[in-house]
Amino acid sequence: xxxxxxxxxPKEGILDAQGKAVExxxxxxxxxxxxxxxxxRIVELRAENDERLQELCEKLLANPLIEDYExxxx
Amino acid sequence: xxxxxxxxxPKEGILDAQGKAVExxxxxxxxxxxxxxxxxRIVELRAENDERLQELCEKLLANPLIEDYExxxx
Numbered sequence: 162x163x164x165x166x167x168x169x170x171p172k173e174g175i176l177d178a179q180g181k182a183v184e185x186x187x188x189x190x191x192x193x194x195x196x197x198x199x200x201x202r203i204v205e206l207r208a209e210n211d212e213r214l215q216e217l218c219e220k221l222l223a224n225p226l227i228e229d230y231e232x233x234x235x
Numbered sequence: 236x237x238x239x240x241x242x243x244x245p246k247e248g249i250l251d252a253q254g255k256a257v258e259x260x261x262x263x264x265x266x267x268x269x270x271x272x273x274x275x276r277i278v279e280l281r282a283e284n285d286e287r288l289q290e291l292c293e294k295l296l297a298n299p300l301i302e303d304y305e306x307x308x309x
Contacts, residue, residue, distance in 0.1 A: 168277055183278070183295065188293055194283035203242055203275045204257070209268035220264055221257065 162207050164235040169223045170201035178180055201228075236281050237309040239288055243297045244275035275302075 171177040179200035204222050214232050223230040245251040253274035278296050290305050297304040
């Protein structure tokens with residue numbers, strides 16, 4: 162079995178509503194000097210092998226139209 | 236400026252509804268041998284320094300009651 166980690170992020174140029182919401186909340190909480198906030202998802206799983214992980218991302222975990230994904234094998 | 240990445244995951248023992256939903260969808264899509272699926276969030280940002288990142292996680296990014304977080308500095 163392998164441990165895999167999939168990072169899923171909004172594509173560059175796609176509105177990242179959660180990231181914008183965080184940026185907007187920062188000043189009211191007293192945080193300065195923090196920028197370029199992007200919020201995505203992380204999916205961790207155990208698999209027998211990595212053969213079909215890309216397909217899994219395309220079909221189930223990510224929306225390839227608006228999201229990029231990156232697979233890391235631990 | 237530093238690039239930081241915050242990984243936010245449901246604590247062990249806390250129901251991970253998204254992870255369970257993925258696991259349930261796998262057989263219908265023909266995926267076998269994938270288990271222990273956990274879904275969390277990833278927040279990437281640029282900051283002047285890492286001094287207040289832990290505070291940022293506690294106050295805004297994560298819910299420490301039900302989520303663990305991990306800060307990685309790139």
